[in-house]
Amino acid sequence: MAQERELIIKLGQKITDRIGHKVTVEDPEYYGLACVVTDEMAEVALAMKVRVPTTPEAIAKKCGKSVELTHQLMEEMSVIGLLEYNWENADHHKQYVLPMFVPGCAEFMNMNKEQVETHPEVARMFERMSFLPLEKITPMIPPGGAGVGMHVIPVEKAIPTEQKSLSIEHISHWLKKYEGKYAVGACSCRRSRRILGEGCGHLEDDMCIGVGDMADYIVETGKGRYIDIDEVMEILQRAEDNGFVHQITNIDGEDKIFAICNCCVCSCYALRTSQYFNTPNMSRSSYIAKVDTEKCVACGQCVEYCPAGAVKLGQKLCTKEPIEYPVRELPDAVKWGPEKWSPDYRDENQINCYDTGTSPCKTNCPAHIAVQGYIKMAAQGNYLDALKLIKKENPFPAVCGRICNRRCEDACTRGEIDDPVAIDDIKDFIAQQELNAENRYVPQMLNQLNKPFAEKIAVIGAGPAGMSCAFYLAQKGYPVTVFEKADRPGGMLMHGIPSFRLEKDVIEAEIDVLRQMGVEFKCGVEVGKDLTIAGLREEGYKAFYIAIGCQGGRKIGVAGEDAEGVDTGVEFLYKVNSGADASLTGRTVVVGGGNVAIDVARAAARSGASEVSMYCLESRDIMPAADDEVEEAEEEDIKINNSWGPAEILTENGKVKAVVFKKCVSVFDDNGRFAPVYDEKDTITVECENVLLSVGQSIQWGGLLEGSKVALGRGNGAEADPVTYQTAEPDIFVGGDVYTGPKFAIDAIAAGKEASVSIHRFVHEGQSLTIGRNLRQYIELDKKNLDIAEDSYDNSSRQVPGRSDEDAKTTFRDLRKPLTEEQIAVETARCLGCGASVVDYNQCIGCGVCTTKCEFDAIHLNRELEASKMMRSEDKMKGILPYAAKRQIKIMRNKKANKRR
Incomplete structure (x- = not known):
């Protein structure tokens, strides 16, 4: 164990935010300083007063060093991040400030990238010092709090113009105040999390904006660079686009800040x-989000971006038993x-x-598409917007x-009344926009840096899983390259599904969007x-993302299956779709009962x-093929x-001469496992x-997997983490049929x-694959609890798409037609609009991010909440202590009341 350094103990004690705590070598106040602060530096710092500006000349006398050496040490401590400086005096001379840990030197020390990467204990110190001093004080912040160091400031366009607001609640107020003096640096919180291996995928670069003298400090100490107002606005907009929260510093009174941060709650x-x-009073602004239930369509965008978890999806249909949504308990009158x-x-x-x-539709869709949302947009004739909404979750709507x-x-839910809404047909109509090159929607790049990443990604397999991954990357x-062994991309979409169900130009049109996004396809490899x-x-x-699908067929393990005239259905369909000779002569028996069959x-x-x-094997009622597929087959004799x-x-x-079949008595056992039982005496020969x-x-x-650690399991499928899809080979991920079957x-x-x-997350060092990850878990509302009056919904019948008069048996063309625009108007009106977002007003921090995501x-x-203007005081205790006293009285009253019960 290293020898205790007394000066570092004293310095840690001097600037700690923990009231009444005695610093030891085990504390972050010590180990975070000891690794980078010399004893000479500590002597200078100990001669300074906390948060009182001073000069080298004044401190040199107190620490017994020359002015030149004191000045040199103060400059070095500024680079380290132990000190900050400004020119806020009558003579505009440079003066140095010894801050507390948080907000203060802990952030500044983490802004020195080389330093924190060399000494990860600096990152741990910041994490601990932003937590330990607040364990007891957090419940004492009055409603509307405005924070004790940082304060949420709403997205400016989200502030209602008809409501009275304070100038300090507007980012534009602060930008104007510090006009022309801006710099940007890395987010010290995200950096600390990265160093600790707890990153959430939100990266650190170019996130925090220093203003005024802090801008000069950031640049001169190598922690950032100057930017102009245009880049400031671009950073703020980029932050909003990515769902980050604007926060301003709140320790210097009502008329001063030194930074605007763009924060993610995960870091x-x-x-x-x-x-x-x-x-929430520790952070929240004066605002609370409210949902207009009539307009809400439960698309879930506000939910996914809410940093405080204050918005969740609920329902808005009338119910037999009323639903009360829980409200977060606050410490106002509770211990x-x-x-x-x-x-x-x-x-x-x-x-x-x-x-x-x-909403059951969103819940049961594997991709959790905002069905209710795109139906609403289609009802309004906003077809391209509907397409964009679908593509947030599904790049291949057509x-x-x-x-x-x-x-x-x-x-x-509509299916409980008459027939379900023709959701897929509505989507098909919307997706027709994609087939017209003039209307093709090509998503713009969206990341927090606003520039392409350098990390190259390889996707192996150009089926739906691989191309979906490529699309979102x-x-x-x-830069994504998709490797496909076939001569063109599409996987089983292209090679396994006949054109009478999926025309090839439909697939090509949606793949073309990926090409326009910069995805490179290498086929025949x-x-x-x-x-x-x-x-x-x-x-x-x-x-690497391996998504090669299940491209091979299966034999059935009976005598004669290797005879001429026997083929697997997969191989037959590949011939059909690739243009190879797939002609048949005579009677054909297909063994199987699924959609592929x-x-x-x-x-x-x-x-x-x-x-x-x-x-x-299956009886008609449990046959796996979809009912409409079966009907179409029977229509074709x-x-x-x-x-x-x-x-x-x-x-x-x-x-082949014939097939002998035996009667299947049951397909599954009592536990639902596949275990067919036959009556061996009941046979037919076909x-x-x-x-x-x-x-x-x-x-x-x-x-493909030679030399790798990827393990194979059931059905020869790859084994991987069920959330992250990462295999035993850390840089290899799998998905689609090679993982699920x-x-x-x-x-x-x-x-x-x-x-x-x-x-x-993987390709960026220090990012966790799971922390703060949306697991995309949804729950279907209880349909048995609904009370839907007959006059509360449109009673039109389900619309049916038309078909071409051409004889289906004679063509591989898809004869189905999309719904007409008139049918779309009728069908979208049938949607009951089951879901809506619900805000927990006690949990909302009033950042306004949700409003930017709602379409x-x-x-x-x-x-x-009005307390935010009161809390803009340099002496926070003036706001905290009166409230803390009132709160304690409430707690005592509640305690006595509970005893009487």
């Missing part, structure tokens, strides 16, 4: 004081201690909805509009054969088969035979010339977006 130590201790705190606030603030639930399995519709500003992951690492790729059967009918029949499983394929001269096996798909890894496109799309979140003018700030 900011100032916002932590209100969130960890459940005392407050650790049992009232929220140590896990960074994760708790990411909860999306109340336990009583919200694709999904044609092939989605419609879990949103299965859950739609490109939108974030990353098989990673693991033509090149390797190790080689790509040498080329500078920092992370339906596609195989319908494609077989178009490929020359004289007769197509399907046989599957495809015969579906349920509850039969293959026993043997009969052959003659090496060719003569045919072709057999297409569509009973599952397999993963074809090739040499065969699922639907929308599941893969949702997984791709989540992987992009993980990869963004429906449904959430606004209201000025309801």
